[in-house]
Amino acid sequence: MARVVYEHVTKRYGEVTAVNDLTLDIEDKEFLVLVGPSGCGKSTAIRLLAGLEPLTAGKIYIGDRLVNDIPARDRDVAMVFQSYALYPHMSVYDNMAFGLKMRGTPKDETRRRVLEAADALEIQSLLKRKPAQLSGGQRQRVALGRAIVREPLVFLFDEPLSNLDAKLRVQTRAELSKLHQRLQTTFIYVTHDQVEAMTMASRIAVLKDGLLHQVGTPEDLYFRPDNVFVASFIGSPSMNFIPGTLKGTAEEMTLDAGALQITLPAERSRQLVPHVDAQVMIGIRPEDMHDPDFLPARVRGYPIRARVDITEMMGNEKFLHLIIGAQALLARVDPRTKARAGREVELTVDIDRLHVFDATTEAALAKIEIPE
Amino acid sequence: MTIRWSRIAIYAVLILFALIYLMPIYVLLVTGLKSFGEVRLDQMWDLPSGLHFDSFREAYSSLDSNLANSFKMVIPATIFSCLLGSINGYVLTKWRFPGSDVLFFLLLYGMFIPYQSVLIPLVKTLQMLHVYGSLWGLVVTHVVYGIPITTLIFRNYYANIPTELVEAAKIDGASIFGIYRRIVFPLSLPGFVVVAIWQFTSIWNDFLFAVTVTSNPAIQPATVALNNMAGSFIVEWNVQMAGALIAALPTLIVYIILGRFFVRGLMAGALRG
């Protein structure tokens, strides 16, 4: 049970900088998810925390302890690896008992803890088996069990769900969340899957190319992304981006994207006035574009016209692949929509959910409010 | 700080062992390069005063025909045993028939037997074939007893060639030998290199067959000649050392230049599967 602090942590491998000046404060008992595309440095970040790699620069604290020079085995963290890393020549029981054995924990104490964890994870019947005789899901539980018996200060997870099939993944996500509630310990979780991040995290840290782009609650990241990358990474299918120019006055600003023209309401116009005439990227999430026949009550809409390229029936919604001018967009609308491929359609854009980013810096210019 | 010390200790141990391993080569070289006057047992470790090739000259003059014999024997033996191993490996991996695994097991066993258990019949048989005492007798011997190891190495190598290649060729109408000629053989170069190096080394270094099959000192390969030289009381010890170095030179050179492939042969032979 401890907080974890990364203070200007950098890790370089020769020419390559894997983690670039990372400063991150993780609260005690938080479920923090580090998310980002491959190579963004997330795995490196937790390996640095675990003590499996030395830092190039910076400091890492676990609790109040500076751990830079402390070897992995004395840091009191537990880690669940992507491939589970179960010791193939040992039984499940011995796998789980290994860490305790290495620390000289008395046999009866070890036994108690292993049986307790095995119970909680429902793997008591597997204790005598070897990893090769287990299914993927079972192995994952053993890996979890091995971490739990250690009763560490922090739990680290390195993409633990990526080797499971889709159905098992959904199930395990829920179980991990429940486990976190039960154990009341800091969880630091690494994944490339933003769905896992959004569903499980208390806070999410988004990384790319070794840099921290934004850290915040799922709501923060979804509704108020700091930049284009975070906006495009969070949310699936991802946000539509249209380049354009900001025109107009404080009373009425227009986003001019050629074939697409959107006039903004007063509050937003005032926010954006300092950036008039700037080149911008307009961001619209597919779920924020609606078929006007099925408009939800609270939405303040702005009409746009587009040509439908193809439609994909998803069951609970329809995806419309649209073309406006030279721009391709994706909209998620009510499945009852009358929009058809090859025909023009009129859609309503949720004007309160438009995102505006500077085209050069990609930073968000004026963010929207998180709904109650 | 503790970490640095253990690294130093590691390097110290590695270097110490390296020196021990190189010790014999050092002595070989240093002794061979000394002039006759400098060669004294109690000065074994001293460096030579200059480069003197007298010992080498004398050793070489006794060994030169034997070295030629070794080459004359090793080269054909290597070539034939490589070819046989290749074809066997090919058949056993790409054309399995009922019993091919049993046959492979029986072939492999031949690699482990003590050759003492076949020496007497071998001699009799070679005599019957009128090749006893000749280098061709040795070639035949090495080709036959090389079959197990060459087959093993090629089998492991061919197991990594996708069967789909062979199947595609079958569908295209090629015959078993046609597939070998057109597809498998051209892909076999790395395998041949490994087997050739391994066989060259083993056959060149062999003593037991050499001393059994050939009795005439003029025909005997270098290993036998060296042993005779070393066992003699009249040959100076420095000439023996020079002779040892000369006899070891071909395989050492192969090892230095092509060591990578040597290791691969070793691994393929040692770790099955």
Add this chain to the structure above:
Amino acid sequence: MGNTGRRLLRNVTSEQAAAVLLIIPSLVAVGVFVYGFIGWSAVVSVSEWDTLRPDYTFVGLDNFRDLFHNFRFQIDIRNTVVFTVLFVGSCLVIGFVLASLLDRHIVGEGLFRSIYLFPMAVSFIVTGVVWRWLLAPRAGVNILPSKLGAPSLGYGWYTDPTVTYIHADSRLGEAFHAIGLGFLADPNFGLPLAMISVVIAATWQMSGFVMVMYLAGLRAIPEELRDAARVDGASELQILRNISLPLLRPVTLSAIIILGHQSLKIFDLVISMTRRGPGFATDVPALFMFETTFQGNHFSHGAGISIVMLVAVSVLVIPYLFWSLRREARL
């Protein structure tokens, strides 16, 4: 079936026939030169062939009885056991130590590997010649300390006829007697010190091979397993003992088999380095067989020795071949 079917059937059979045909020369060769000859040697071993003229009169197991009562052969057995245990043991230990040291991101790893492995490239004869001089009583290793300022060693190495053994009246001897193993306190179960020299030379030659095998084995262990152990709280030494070593059991087994079968038939090294040694201290069955057969012309006895060697090797190798081929089939 129809015409096409029959043609297909013929094709299939003719292919398999062709396969067998391609491999027949090798099968015949091995069949004759290995199995046929072994049979022939076995026949000779139960015959009375003692002179240059072949004599296949059957004498049952007399030759074997003579052998096992033969003083020299008994010593050979003892020497072989001693050599095998020491040789295999030291190769495994040295090979493993070197491999685990080299597995740590060593600068110049390739160079070290090449140095440890090069002895394998030379003949046992060369090794024997060199080490004979290196371990000669008045040269080589004995005088090396004097070069470094210390007094020379005076050890006899392979000329030392001492056989150390557990004396019956020593404490160890009495302990053995108490548990019924008193017969082991006898020179026949002792350690001929001269053999140590041969072990040194042989280990020099073959430990590089064991090192390469262990290195490959260590590299095959996923680093993630070791990371998991580190996070779990194990020190590097504990990881070696609890994770690496158990996972290397197949390598250890392979090494034991390969070194073991070589040590049972060791010949080249002994003949060039020490021959039979003082009081047969370094005599080995292969040497005995060679002298008996080709110098004494006692073909039947020589064949007998070779059959004993064959049986010993087979006991080691056949189970291993079974295990290894079955493991491969399962994969």
